[in-house]
Amino acid sequence: MSKSNDSPHPDDSRLKVKDLQVYYFTNRGKVRAVDDISFEISGNESIGIVGESASGKSTLGAAIIRSVNSPGKILRGKIYVNGKNVLDFSESNFNREMRWKKIAVIFQGAMNSLDPVYRISEQLRELMQEHKIKGDYEQFINQALTDVGLDKSVANRYPHELSGGMKQRVVITMALLLQPLILIADEPTTALDVLVQAQIMNLLKKLKAERNMNIVMITHDISLISEIADKIAIMYAGQIVELASSSELLVNPRHPYTQALIKAIPKIQDTYTKIESIKGNPPDLASELKGCRFYDRCPHAMEVCLQDPPLFKTKTGYVKCWLYKELDLEGTNN
Ligand SMILES: Nc1ncnc2c1ncn2[C@@H]1O[C@H](COP(=O)(O)OP(=O)(O)OP(=O)(O)O)[C@@H](O)[C@H]1O
Numbered sequence: 001m002s003k004s005n006d007s008p009h010p011d012d013s014r015l016k017v018k019d020l021q022v023y024y025f026t027n028r029g030k031v032r033a034v035d036d037i038s039f040e041i042s043g044n045e046s047i048g049i050v051g052e053s054a055s056g057k058s059t060l061g062a063a064i065i066r067s068v069n070s071p072g073k074i075l076r077g078k079i080y081v082n083g084k085n086v087l088d089f090s091e092s093n094f095n096r097e098m099r100w101k102k103i104a105v106i107f108q109g110a111m112n113s114l115d116p117v118y119r120i121s122e123q124l125r126e127l128m129q130e131h132k133i134k135g136d137y138e139q140f141i142n143q144a145l146t147d148v149g150l151d152k153s154v155a156n157r158y159p160h161e162l163s164g165g166m167k168q169r170v171v172i173t174m175a176l177l178l179q180p181l182i183l184i185a186d187e188p189t190t191a192l193d194v195l196v197q198a199q200i201m202n203l204l205k206k207l208k209a210e211r212n213m214n215i216v217m218i219t220h221d222i223s224l225i226s227e228i229a230d231k232i233a234i235m236y237a238g239q240i241v242e243l244a245s246s247s248e249l250l251v252n253p254r255h256p257y258t259q260a261l262i263k264a265i266p267k268i269q270d271t272y273t274k275i276e277s278i279k280g281n282p283p284d285l286a287s288e289l290k291g292c293r294f295y296d297r298c299p300h301a302m303e304v305c306l307q308d309p310p311l312f313k314t315k316t317g318y319v320k321c322w323l324y325k326e327l328d329l330e331g332t333n334n
Pocket residue numbers: 024026031033051052053054055056057058059060069070071072108220285
């Protein structure tokens with residue numbers, strides 16, 4: 001791959017988010033949904049974004065594809081896709097060159113937003129026309145459905161005639177119509193039973209490998225993503241508090257919040273072990289936030305934690321916690 005002139009990054013950096021800040025301006029005040037977030041994925045890496053409800057995961061996903069809902073605003077930061085900052089594009093250029101072609105998204109709950117009055121073939125055909133895809137529509141639709149493991153007869157059905165898993169496969173088909181480089185999948189298995197969840201995750205894993213696609217997988221369920229994500233970013237109250245390779249993070253979680261999330265995963269062999277839920281609630285993102293945002297729930301809270309912890313570098317990422325002050329050997333907080 002040749003180095004693009006406007007790319008200040010390594011050639012294989014597919015997605016780089018730098019110092020991203022997205023707030024919602026509500027009558028309750030500004031909600032700091034995404035507050036200074038940075039991460040990067042290269043080559044064909046995928047990343048899992050994990051955190052509790054309202055931690056800002058969907059806002060982050062929406063910001064990457066410039067679809068933050070009103071009254072949200074991207075205030076600061078850069079989002080490089082293949083070295084180009086998508087925030088530098090005019091809306092029309094972004095739509096023409098990037099949206100769906102380079103980055104696509106499966107929005108949270110998308111499978112429940114399929115139009116109930118149109119058959120699947122009609123919905124796919126409309127999208128193809130919108131995207132100006134040429135060729136034999138019927139053949140294209142049959143192939144697209146087969147690629148996601150659906151029978152071509154699904155084309156003639158209405159959404160209500162499909163199971164949850166089948167609807168999710170249709171939604172995946174729609175997102176992948178233009179063969180994007182990066183797929184943002186926001187809670188793609190919520191509301192599906194465990195078996196179907198596993199099937200959808202396997203499908204995404206297969207498509208990722210076949211198409212050399214990067215996936216940004218958003219979920220509140222850390223146990224789901226280890227197989228698909230090369231890296232995991234743990235979000236808490238609008239910030240990434242820990243980022244590491246999946247193997248490192250799952251075996252050696254550093255941040256007390258990550259440790260608590262992992263402890264809360266039910267283990268099949270431990271049927272009698274009580275699952276520990278995380279006590280307390282995250283802070284209100286519309287309030288004045290000082291110091292470590294996990295302070296009130298942290299079993300290790302210390303006086304220094306009343307100051308905002310910087311990002312301390314680890315072997316494969318970083319951790320935002322004063323317990324790891326001594327790790328920052330290079331003295332760089334990125
Ligand atoms: N349109 C909006 N207007 C105002 N506030 C919003 C809006 N959308 C999200 N928020 C707020 O931004 C914060 C982050 O929300 P977001 O939906 O990004 O979280 P999430 O991690 O995706 O949660 P969930 O796991 O429930 O999907 C929350 O405090 C939420 O209330």
